Amino acid sequence: MNPFREAWQSIVRRDPLSTDKGKSELVFLNVWLHIHPAKVKKENLKVKHTFYLGFITFFLFLILVTTGVALMVYYRPQSPQAYQDMKDLQFVVYLGTFLRNMHRWAAHGMVICVFLHMCRVFYTGSYKRPRQFNWVIGVVLFLLTLGLSFTGYLLPWDQLAFWAITVGTNIGSYAPLMGARIRELLLGGHTVGESALLRFYVLHVAVLPALITLFTMVHFWRMRKDGGLSRPVWKLDQDEPAQLVTIGAPATIAPLAAVPASQDKTYGLMEVVTGRPIFETVSMEEEEDAVFSYPYAFFREGIALLVTVATVMAVSLFWKAPLEELANPAKTPNPAKAPWYFLGLQELVSHSALLGGVIVPTLAVLALIAIPYIDSNPSRRPADRKWAIRAFTLFVVVNVVLIIVGTFFRGPGWAFVPPWVHIAGAE
Amino acid sequence: MERRLPQFFFALSMIVLALMLGAIWQAGSPTWKTYQQEFHRLEAVGEPNAAAKSDVVNAALVIRQDLLPGLQRVDRCTTCHLGAEDPTMKNAPQPFAFHANLAPHIPARFGCTVCHGGQGLATDKQNAHGKVPFWQEPLLPREYIRASCGRCHKEGEVPGVPELADGRRLFETQGCRGCHKLNGVGGTIGPDLTEEGAIRRFPEWLERHFLDPNAVSRNSPMPNFHFTKEQARALTFYMLSLTSEQMGTYYSSVRLIPSASYGRELFVEKNCIACHSIGGVGAKNGPDLGQAAKQHSPGWLDEQLVNPQLIYPGSTMPAYDLETNARKAIIAFMASATAEDAQSILAQRTKPLTPEDAAIEAGKQSFARFGCVGCHGLQLQGGVPNPNSQGGEVPSLLHASDDYTKEEVIKIIQNGKVPPVENTAKPAAPLYMPPWKSVLTDEDIHRIADYLWSLQKKKDAW
Numbered sequence: 001m002n003p004f005r006e007a008w009q010s011i012v013r014r015d016p017l018s019t020d021k022g023k024s025e026l027v028f029l030n031v032w033l034h035i036h037p038a039k040v041k042k043e044n045l046k047v048k049h050t051f052y053l054g055f056i057t058f059f060l061f062l063i064l065v066t067t068g069v070a071l072m073v074y075y076r077p078q079s080p081q082a083y084q085d086m087k088d089l090q091f092v093v094y095l096g097t098f099l100r101n102m103h104r105w106a107a108h109g110m111v112i113c114v115f116l117h118m119c120r121v122f123y124t125g126s127y128k129r130p131r132q133f134n135w136v137i138g139v140v141l142f143l144l145t146l147g148l149s150f151t152g153y154l155l156p157w158d159q160l161a162f163w164a165i166t167v168g169t170n171i172g173s174y175a176p177l178m179g180a181r182i183r184e185l186l187l188g189g190h191t192v193g194e195s196a197l198l199r200f201y202v203l204h205v206a207v208l209p210a211l212i213t214l215f216t217m218v219h220f221w222r223m224r225k226d227g228g229l230s231r232p233v234w235k236l237d238q239d240e241p242a243q244l245v246t247i248g249a250p251a252t253i254a255p256l257a258a259v260p261a262s263q264d265k266t267y268g269l270m271e272v273v274t275g276r277p278i279f280e281t282v283s284m285e286e287e288e289d290a291v292f293s294y295p296y297a298f299f300r301e302g303i304a305l306l307v308t309v310a311t312v313m314a315v316s317l318f319w320k321a322p323l324e325e326l327a328n329p330a331k332t333p334n335p336a337k338a339p340w341y342f343l344g345l346q347e348l349v350s351h352s353a354l355l356g357g358v359i360v361p362t363l364a365v366l367a368l369i370a371i372p373y374i375d376s377n378p379s380r381r382p383a384d385r386k387w388a389i390r391a392f393t394l395f396v397v398v399n400v401v402l403i404i405v406g407t408f409f410r411g412p413g414w415a416f417v418p419p420w421v422h423i424a425g426a427e
Numbered sequence: 428m429e430r431r432l433p434q435f436f437f438a439l440s441m442i443v444l445a446l447m448l449g450a451i452w453q454a455g456s457p458t459w460k461t462y463q464q465e466f467h468r469l470e471a472v473g474e475p476n477a478a479a480k481s482d483v484v485n486a487a488l489v490i491r492q493d494l495l496p497g498l499q500r501v502d503r504c505t506t507c508h509l510g511a512e513d514p515t516m517k518n519a520p521q522p523f524a525f526h527a528n529l530a531p532h533i534p535a536r537f538g539c540t541v542c543h544g545g546q547g548l549a550t551d552k553q554n555a556h557g558k559v560p561f562w563q564e565p566l567l568p569r570e571y572i573r574a575s576c577g578r579c580h581k582e583g584e585v586p587g588v589p590e591l592a593d594g595r596r597l598f599e600t601q602g603c604r605g606c607h608k609l610n611g612v613g614g615t616i617g618p619d620l621t622e623e624g625a626i627r628r629f630p631e632w633l634e635r636h637f638l639d640p641n642a643v644s645r646n647s648p649m650p651n652f653h654f655t656k657e658q659a660r661a662l663t664f665y666m667l668s669l670t671s672e673q674m675g676t677y678y679s680s681v682r683l684i685p686s687a688s689y690g691r692e693l694f695v696e697k698n699c700i701a702c703h704s705i706g707g708v709g710a711k712n713g714p715d716l717g718q719a720a721k722q723h724s725p726g727w728l729d730e731q732l733v734n735p736q737l738i739y740p741g742s743t744m745p746a747y748d749l750e751t752n753a754r755k756a757i758i759a760f761m762a763s764a765t766a767e768d769a770q771s772i773l774a775q776r777t778k779p780l781t782p783e784d785a786a787i788e789a790g791k792q793s794f795a796r797f798g799c800v801g802c803h804g805l806q807l808q809g810g811v812p813n814p815n816s817q818g819g820e821v822p823s824l825l826h827a828s829d830d831y832t833k834e835e836v837i838k839i840i841q842n843g844k845v846p847p848v849e850n851t852a853k854p855a856a857p858l859y860m861p862p863w864k865s866v867l868t869d870e871d872i873h874r875i876a877d878y879l880w881s882l883q884k885k886k887d888a889w
Contacts, residue, residue, distance in 0.1 A: 084501065087548040091503070092490060098450045159561075299432040306439035313446040317453060324561040331626065 343406030497675025577668025594665025602801025648857030690760025706766030790878030
């Protein structure tokens with residue numbers, strides 16, 4: 001036997017991809033791919049259903065880990081070396097500027113995509129039973145993403161970084177009782193300084209990435225266990241209500257789960273334990289709709305990955321990551337602004353520190369977490385959930401408007417200054 | 428659609444590959460490599476044979492940098508400015524020209540940017556010359572480079588840069604501290620100047636500003652002092668030298684030997700002859716300084732100048748707040764001074780001093796040093812415009828005794844005073860009397876009041 005062929009076979013250990021068995025084995029014999037089902041419903045892969053926003057967010061995270069590890073090689077979390085290292089990336093390290101640009105733009109992109117992904121999940125009603133808790137994990141991932149972006153914001157140690165973190169952590173200190181203490185713990189002092197830089201660095205390269213990895217694993221695992229990609233809303237009308245059988249419990253107490261009944265199926269012990277069918281193809285209609293993950297899902301995901309990488313690279317070729325002067329605690333820019341995704345918050349704080357800085361954002365986060373539990377409406381059809389959609393749209397619009405006002409319409413002294421008005425003397 | 432997926436995937440892979448090549452193309456060949464190759468060709472001209480020529484032309488291209496921990500800098504200027512220390516490059520074009528008169532400030536110890544400005548870490552022309560946003564020290568124009576000497580040589584005369592000492596003297600005598608803080612001492616009406624040479628380096632702006640503050644900064648409360656061009660230049664030099672940047676001990680100007688001639692200037696400026704004599708010539712209120720220089724070590728004299736009360740409690744000599752090198756210069760002058768020096772210093776004085784005048788003289792020194800003269804004038808004449816204050820200008824102090832008792836004046840100096848406005852509808856007057864009690868000692872304030880009272884003129888009778 002051909003030794004090369006044997007070596008290859010020892011690696012892949014599956015039948016040729018031309019066979020259905022090979023296609024299945026590609027998925028479940030491979031540790032990296034086995035989070036996928038062997039077969040997926042073709043309609044669920046439609047771009048106009050998910051826009052692949054979850055995938056894109058994950059791919060941006062992969063870009064951030066890759067570029068971030070490369071950047072760590074050149075970075076010292078000390079003052080003023082941190083700033084010098086930025087200059088070295090720009091002037092000495094081969095492709096250093098490009099690397100930093102990619103990291104910066106991918107980070108902003110991840111904040112945006114994670115938010116858009118959340119919107120998509122809401123509008124398609126994909127957080128509903130049994131996926132309620134996965135929505136909560138999603139909100140945690142959103143907050144972790146903001147935390148990663150915020151901690152990374154300080155690391156270049158320039159004026160932009162220093163003052164954005166000063167303003168950002170000041171907003172946090174408005175919280176009664178705990179606020180000032182949390183700020184002190186985070187900064188390792190009362191002002192942003194060398195110890196804050198080190199703490200933010202540790203959070204940025206170790207603690208938060210580890211947490212976000214763990215939560216991402218749970219997020220993916222649960223999604224897979226809950227039936228994979230959610231069903232497009234337009235398919236709901238065509239899906240005939242399945243006849244359900246209950247398993248997992250005697251009739252006297254509530255059943256563990258209700259599963260579609262099948263005429264020609266025997267239920268195994270595992271299915272009784274999990275309360276779910278292991279093989280999902282039941283009716284003839286679904287059989288038509290289901291396709292092998294290879295090539296249908298994998299090529300689409302690969303294309304999403306390539307589009308993400310290509311977009312970040314293209315943006316990084318043409319737009320440079322900002323770098324201002326060395327951080328100078330004695331020279332306050334006017335206005336000093338938090339990172340853009342906190343500018344809505346800063347805008348609120350400018351009206352009322354306690355209400356805008358503490359009560360409203362706390363309530364907003366709690367409300368986001370509680371959405372799947374408040375929204376008891378079982379239907380995913382937009383026509384059945386007009387008020388939910390209106391309320392969420394209002395939340396999104398208010399957020400976006402506040403951020404736009406804070407970013408473009410606030411000048412020295414936080415006065416209302418439209419971006420097209422130039423103020424003499426303001427730098 | 429499904430059949431096209433692999434093709435689509437392949438096309439996107441090609442796009443990503445193209446973008447990678449684009450990034451590599453953008454990183455390209457940095458300009459410093461081109462400059463180094465050009466320099467190697469220039470060097471090769473002087474080589475005797477073909478083998479040596481090709482060795483020089485093919486020499487490795489490397490980033491050169493001077494690590495300057497004492498100056499907290501890394502300067503990579505010599506990556507392109509390769510001939511700076513090579514006398515054979517005297518007539519070479521920039522960036523390869525030889526830097527004449529460099530010693531002892533060799534790049535290995537001093538780098539380039541501490542004098543020239545610019546961005547030492549950068550390796551392309553525009554960034555290195557600092558003419559980019561967010562770099563606060565662009566390359567200084569040729570005629571202002573010497574001002575940078577003052578960043579290390581903070582005291583005394585700097586050979587070849589009379590402007591620095593002139594500027595410093597103007598700053599201390601024209602009352603700039605009345606409005607501006609420098610190293611923690613001074614008023615709060617104008618901006619703090621401690622970092623003026625480090626954060627806003629626009630020499631041309633500064634110079635025009637000194638000639639006419641309103642010309643470059645509209646509605647500036649700063650009075651027009653009608654400086655001459657030379658004075659404006661000197662002040663600009665001094666401003667450019669101001670920085671609180673910590674220079675390592677190697678660079679500290681304490682290493683410089685202060686000159687006796689600077690000491691003589693200080694001796695005249697501080698009016699030491701009002702109390703002291705040299706070789707028996709001068710006032711007899713204090714000890715003879717010629718004698719003192721012989722009896723005591725320079726270290727002892729230095730201590731005495733820092734705090735006269737420490738060695739002789741109850742001494743009437745004021746502490747003059749002289750900087751290290753200024754004290755050294757005065758001590759150097761004392762060691763070399765003769766009776767003839769004292770004669771010539773006395774001869775230049777308009778009137779001989781009486782013993783009572785000594786304290787008043789000290790008050791006058793403080794009046795100048797803490798910047799009162801900036802608004803109230805060297806002759807206490809006032810007259811600096813102060814729109815919307817009563818009378819529209821800073822009041823003369825020559826008739827203060829008509830309206831106030833001495834105690835009231837002391838209170839005003841201690842606590843400050845906002846001038847009454849003429850028209851409440853208009854914005855408040857820009858200039859006001861800052862409170863001085865946190866800066867000046869009670870003794871200083873009393874001396875200043877004594878000085879003011881010594882010059883009071885009674886209004887003519889009706």
